[in-house]
Amino acid sequence: MSGMAAAIRLAHFGKDVCLLERHNVIGGLNSFYSIAGRKYDVGLHALTNFVSPGVKGTPLGKILRQLRISRDELDLNPQKFSRIAFPGINLKFGNEFALLEDEIAREFPDQMDGFRLLLKKISEWNDNELDYPDISARRVVSDCLTNPILIDMLFCPLMFYGNAREHDMEFGQYVILFKSLFYEGFARPFEGIRLMLRVVREKMKDAGVERCMKLGVKSIQSEGKRISGLELDNGRTITADKVISCAGWPETLRLCQDEPEDSNLGQLSFVETINILNRQPKELGIEDTIIFFNNSQIFEFCRPKELVDVRSGVICIPNNYDYSDNRQLDEGVVRFTAQAHFDAWRSLDENAYLKEKSYWFDALGKVGCKFLPTGSFDSIKEASIATDMFTPTTVKKFTGRFGGAVYGSPLKNKSGRTHLDNLFLCGTDQGFLGIVGAMLSGITIANLYGLRDD
């Protein structure tokens, strides 16, 4: 998404832009696939950063303006409500921030002063600066809140929806995510990611972007401090004045034949199971849009010891958005997501891979359902008419990210600059998060290095 946003900006203002995509579908992590005529979204649980029409000065408004997309084109339908579910405690939240505040006041009355202090620190954080200092979010949050359960409950959704670092995150990233999930909120186009991709594809066409599908970059060649050529998968070499890479920071360095440092390889990947149901989830009593659950005493966000860490995860129910005109998805969908170990999945042979997929499909569903009104996984299985599951190796295959690292590298390159003067980075490794963030990253980098210094 970031690369396409950059391409639209540059081409709109008259640059000759060629977009190279190795896959046969655009979108990178935010894409879709078909099995037996049924289309499955990847990536998009929710479009975060959702604000109502008329709310200005937020990331969503910026990308719409910068890409000349009108709000109506995206058909954004708000979430009903979501939930952070820990053993014995639930915090509901929605697109109105007051709901979360009320919930915290009810469950953690003695933490309210601290929570207000945290909100103050968030509002004082200058998130317009590209180069913010790397401060531990755990430290800042612990200075405000004393209850470890509340601290973890607030971290849980933020980590699952965008943290590339194990255990902790930069406070700057905490602020970006806190705003995009809690102050702003969730929405979804009725058609899911396919609509967003169609809108973006049309904008690229209108702007005059030349799009080359199934054509990746094999290597980046340089002379001195400049790129001299891009060697493509088909053996050809092309040249360009400037190159913006959305392949990821370590992945881009590898294309330049520089070995990335191990410390900058993302360790966090996920499995996701998809259950297609013959009825609406609400008929099973499931009303939430997204549930972030944790089933153990402490919440751990790190590469699991086993193939999957089913102690915590995310449950997404795309049916449970407030679709306008009483629209309703034809089939029920329940998706479970959990942290997974890339190397462990990669080491499996074909048979073992299939066996483990089937085992963890059930294991994750069983734990997740403890946080659903259904209680057991059986009622979902009974209603199931199709299932699928993707693993860290699937993510690696389709995004090219080392280690299937969904949120990229733990160290972000906020300036977007590299060791080569005419090679720039955009996307998740530049430090913006989510679909809206990815697009904002592409826009920011295109503006700074492609349009500003003419």
Add this chain to the structure above:
Amino acid sequence: MTKQILNTMTKDGIKSIVLKIIAEIAPDEDLSNITPEVRLRDQLELDSMDFLDIVMELRKQYGIEVPEADYQELASLESCANYLEPKFAALQGS
């Protein structure tokens, strides 16, 4: 933009050009009651990205160059017209 319109470019004409560009960039803003003398920023929700876009649309659509040092000249509709008038006039000569 046809040559003829450029030839008759008045300050009001320039103001409406700038308003048209703002409408393209920020279709969600109400432009019906803009006071020309008051800073656009004080009447509309426009950030630095939006101002950069006004500059770039002027270049794209009319071939007008606004160097970064002069961006403050675009603060209000009135100052836009004053600043851009000689630039539009220069286009006719070229």
